Amino acid sequence: MSDTSIEAHGLTKNFARGRSALLDATFRYEGSGAIGYLGPNGAGKTTTLKLLTGLLRPTHGSALVNGVDVIQHRKQALADVGAIIESPEPYPSQTVAEAIAMVAEFRGGRSSDIGREIDELNAKLDLPPLNARCGRLSKGQRQRVSIAASLIRDPRVVILDEPTSGLDPKERILIRNLLNDLKKDHLILMSSHLMQEVTEICDQVIFISEGKILLRDTVENVAARFRTRAVEVEFATPLLLDRIKALGPMVGDVTVVGERRFRIGFDGSTSARAEILKGLVGLAPVLSYQSATLVLEDAYLALMQGDSQNQSLAA
């Protein structure tokens, strides 16, 4: 058994008036890799991460990191954990270097090593000037400082709550590359609203809604289960919609997306997808032909739709 792990056992959190923010969440991940934690606003993602880092106390159940209970032995449990929850803010009067060095000192860093480690993180994260006061940084800069602070001393478990929130596209790419590199020998649990980000970084996903875990699986399995059932095609020249509909029974709903772009529904099978492409090429020169949405987005929408239907039925 690996000594790097994140576990939740029947983890439940009730807030005022008995409202359950998280209900009986159970999972265990060990070793290395990245797990995406997906769900709509208020689903219970941040609550779970707060419970895993000891910021909240569970109503029932337990949260363990590296085999240590977070509530019973907080210091030991978080010894090898770097975490970003919500929007962390270093002390405003601290400089960037001081804020990161403080975290390193708390984690046992020697002063002789801390400067070098900060320089390494600076190279990876393109930090703001190290002597700049944290109180004067933009939201994106503060977020990068927080990410650097969470990664100083190289903790093997990394818990991130929407890590690219507030970052511009360039900064997002920077973080994405960093996490892709990190997941090779670290265990990362990250919540996100950005399906593309999760698709590009994570190996496994957890879908959560209304405090309940709906699905846990590898991204591959989810992709197989929720195959995309629409393609988008772009032609070099304008085309009448009816001509696409007339291609045959394998073509489902057709909608106009742009002047020369259409979204075509089908049964999701590979053969139908290939047959449609063959027909489209015969109509006009095709510039592009691709899945209309990301696999995880399809899965997310299907799961959330199913969940809301269940909620309505239950009501």
Place this chain on the structure above:
Amino acid sequence: MDRALLPTDFAQWVTAVRRQLRFYVRTWRFVGLLLFILIVDIAVTAVGLYYGMKGTSASDYLYGALGAMPTLGVIVGAFIGGDAIAMDFGSGTGYFMLVLPVRRTVLLLGRYAAAFLAAFALLLVFYTVSLFGAGWFYGLGAIPWVEVVESVGLAALFALAVLATAFLFSAFFRSPAISMVVTILVLFLAFDIIDGVLAITSVEPWFSLLYAGEAPALVFESQPHLTISPPISGVTIHSWNPYVWEGAVIMLGYFVIALVLSVVLYHYKELKG
């Protein structure tokens, strides 16, 4: 990298004190308090020097000069410690600090020690100016140094008590600004009003921190424990002065009880919303 080796609680406490002290002395409120103390104290001392208001002895002079200690101590303590816990639960600082592998008790006691050092440094400035005035009139040899040490010790205890109380109040608020204002109102105005109301009864305000704060000045000149003025319009005014030991006990009580409660609240408080 030696992953398993986290520093001891004591080493982390030292880190917390050092880092937090640097945070406190860099804030505008610390600089503002320092300027406030310097300007007010130097101005009052200068006026005293100009008009020859030197009292009857160095002890008498210091008793008068340190009469402002309760007010000053409360202002300093409330401004420095009034948002100590609220800052973690009402701003993003908590999300930065409380996910670290440090016991919350260690973090809070580190912050408390740093707040004490910052507050005590300000009170020492106040003492320095007062001692300068006493030395000017009577010479350094006339200053009762043993009483000065005793008074400084009591002032330190007073700072500890006020800060512990301010820390405790700050545990009940999410907004650091509101927390600080309420702390000042309670410690300063509420105690002052209660002391005033009790003056027309025969009840000694033994529970008032402001009352206890008179002890550092009383070291230099003992005053009657109770003075009853002749009735005016049927109302008798009772003026109380704490015994020095009594003031110390009250401060100690506030220090211990408020600090323990602060630690417990900080330990169990959740970071919601």
